[in-house]
Amino acid sequence: MTNFHAIQLLITGQVQGVGYRRWFEKEALRLQLLGYVRNLPTGAVEAVIIGQDSQLEEMIRHSYVGPLRAEVSSIQQHMLDSLPAMTDFKILRG
Numbered sequence: 001m002t003n004f005h006a007i008q009l010l011i012t013g014q015v016q017g018v019g020y021r022r023w024f025e026k027e028a029l030r031l032q033l034l035g036y037v038r039n040l041p042t043g044a045v046e047a048v049i050i051g052q053d054s055q056l057e058e059m060i061r062h063s064y065v066g067p068l069r070a071e072v073s074s075i076q077q078h079m080l081d082s083l084p085a086m087t088d089f090k091i092l093r094g
Contacts, residue, residue: 003052003053004050004051004052004083005050005052005053005056005079005080005083006035006048006049006050006079006080006082006083006084007048007049007056007060007078007079007080008046008047008048008077008078008080009045009046009047009048009049009063009075009076009077009078010040010044010045010046010075010076010078011044011045011046011047011066011072011074011075012043012044012072012073012074012076013070013071013072013073013074014069014070014071015043015045015066015070015071015072016039016043016045018066018067018068018069019067019069020045020067020070021037021038021091022067022091023066024037024045024047024063024066025037025089025090025091027062027063028047028049028059028089029089031051031055031058031059032055033049033050033051033055033056033059033089034050034086034087034088034089035047035048035049035050035086035089036048036086036089036090036091036092037089037090037091037092038091038092047063048080048084048086050083050084050086060077
């Protein structure tokens with residue numbers, strides 16, 4: 001996985017109950033990213049995305065828009081020091 005990076009995203013706004021996780025998963029799979037997306041008890045959505053810089057940048061750009069009913073207020077980004085052991089992209093529950 002040379003030249004791959006991992007970024008944790010904390011997405012806030014109207015992002016739960018609007019299909020955001022399903023939309024995010026579809027986009028991540030289209031871009032061939034690894035990682036996960038999940039709802040947080042705070043009402044935010046957390047995602048960890050693993051891929052090459054251009055893939056990550058495109059996913060982050062798209063994440064500000066999201067599905068039709070979503071309203072993203074902010075996305076905090078945190079570069080992870082190591083790559084999590086992921087072999088696909090999935091929605092985590094609970």
